[in-house]
Amino acid sequence: MEREDDRVPVTLLTGFLGAGKTTLLNHLIRDPDAGRIAVVMNEFGDVGLDHDLIEEATEETVLMQSGCLCCSIRGDLAKTMASLMARRKRGELAFDRVVIETTGIADPGPIHHTLIVDDLIAPHYRMDGIVTLADAANGPRTLDAQFEAVNQVAMADLLVITKTDLVSTSQLDRLTDRLHGINSTARVVLGDQGRIAPGSLFNLTAMREGVTSDELSDWLGVSSSKPDPLAGLSGLAPKTPAAQPMASLGAHAHHDSRIGSASIEVAEPIPADVFDFWLDTLIALKGPDILRIKGIVHVEGIDWPFVFHGVQHIFDAPVPLKSWSGKDTTSRVVVIARDIDKSHLRGSLETLRMRPQETRADGSLVHTTEMPF
Numbered sequence: 001m002e003r004e005d006d007r008v009p010v011t012l013l014t015g016f017l018g019a020g021k022t023t024l025l026n027h028l029i030r031d032p033d034a035g036r037i038a039v040v041m042n043e044f045g046d047v048g049l050d051h052d053l054i055e056e057a058t059e060e061t062v063l064m065q066s067g068c069l070c071c072s073i074r075g076d077l078a079k080t081m082a083s084l085m086a087r088r089k090r091g092e093l094a095f096d097r098v099v100i101e102t103t104g105i106a107d108p109g110p111i112h113h114t115l116i117v118d119d120l121i122a123p124h125y126r127m128d129g130i131v132t133l134a135d136a137a138n139g140p141r142t143l144d145a146q147f148e149a150v151n152q153v154a155m156a157d158l159l160v161i162t163k164t165d166l167v168s169t170s171q172l173d174r175l176t177d178r179l180h181g182i183n184s185t186a187r188v189v190l191g192d193q194g195r196i197a198p199g200s201l202f203n204l205t206a207m208r209e210g211v212t213s214d215e216l217s218d219w220l221g222v223s224s225s226k227p228d229p230l231a232g233l234s235g236l237a238p239k240t241p242a243a244q245p246m247a248s249l250g251a252h253a254h255h256d257s258r259i260g261s262a263s264i265e266v267a268e269p270i271p272a273d274v275f276d277f278w279l280d281t282l283i284a285l286k287g288p289d290i291l292r293i294k295g296i297v298h299v300e301g302i303d304w305p306f307v308f309h310g311v312q313h314i315f316d317a318p319v320p321l322k323s324w325s326g327k328d329t330t331s332r333v334v335v336i337a338r339d340i341d342k343s344h345l346r347g348s349l350e351t352l353r354m355r356p357q358e359t360r361a362d363g364s365l366v367h368t369t370e371m372p373f
């Protein structure tokens with residue numbers, strides 16, 4: 001297997017129907033600062049429509065014609081990605097990253113799973129992040145009507161609000177607050193007619209060895225005493241606490257309230273058994289409803305922390321931060337889930353504070369804490 005850093009980063013571009021994904025891609029593929037990008041598109045409905053809309057489509061744009069990416073053609077995705085890689089190795093294509101554009105209603109989960117677990121592609125590609133576009137004009141209505149849209153927001157590493165030219169500042173503020181309420185860990189940026197600095201689209205996860213503690217905090221949505229270095233720059237909305245009361249979101253925000261998130265910090269290193277117990281049990285009981293789990297964990301007896309990340313029940317291989325220089329041994333874990341009571345989520349995370357009380361004769365741990373589901 002290649003070293004992890006050699007794998008080609010993959011960005012999943014998702015978002016509401018008509019939110020402006022193709023418009024954004026059009027800008028991106030022509031932006032010299034974006035580097036060499038292969039675009040994989042799937043279609044829902046008229047074959048080739050979006051492909052025709054991609055101006056100056058290069059041979060690095062691959063169209064998948066089999067229908068909805070998320071359900072029927074995961075095998076096709078694997079074949080397409082493998083074929084891209086083979087052509088790259090033969091010198092027929094040159095690209096440094098891949099962007100997969102999903103249909104407006106695709107659930108990013110299964111696509112992410114294919115990238116992580118498929119034998120053909122997992123050794124060559126790594127997930128770089130999920131980018132979700134929400135358009136300011138129709139976004140609130142879409143969130144009211146489609147729980148899939150709420151899921152897409154909850155799963156995102158980065159949220160791009162498009163069509164900001166069509167709404168007032170207060171409408172924009174309300175949507176920004178609503179998006180933070182669903183996913184408080186994702187950065188929110190504003191897209192202007194598809195124009196967005198490529199630097200804010202890429203390197204979104206902290207799943208890499210050289211990650212800095214600031215990047216890690218940003219990824220985990222941990223409030224830092226330092227001012228947001230990007231706040232106030234044109235096109236970037238600062239993160240705000242997810243303190244938006246549901247009542248103020250209007251009567252139609254019932255979909256939003258199905259999403260819960262919880263986070264925990266544990267100051268002392270966590271026994272490996274306890275961490276495994278927590279994660280295995282959470283996944284076994286609630287796997288399909290887990291949208292994102294991410295965190296940094298300091299395991300007892302290991303000198304460096306790990307960053308880890310999962311979408312539903314599928315996890316990337318944890319990344320050991322062997323060059324971590326900080327003395328801080330605080331583990332931080334964030335869970336975003338649907339249809340799980342927030343207090344239950346919090347209760348589950350409390351398991352991580354558990355200390356083994358008792359050991360059986362064979363050395364195995366006797367757990368005295370139960371998960372609250």
Ligand SMILES: Nc1nc2c(ncn2[C@@H]2O[C@H](COP(=O)(O)OP(=O)(O)OP(=O)(O)O)[C@@H](O)[C@H]2O)c(=O)[nH]1
Binds near residue numbers: 023164
């Ligand atoms: N006013 C305005 N229109 C925009 C903006 N971004 C995109 N559009 C328009 O919105 C429409 C839909 O944009 P697309 O880029 O095709 O959206 P999409 O997400 O690819 O659409 P689907 O693939 O059908 O889900 C087009 O007419 C765009 O020109 C924006 O920032 N402002």
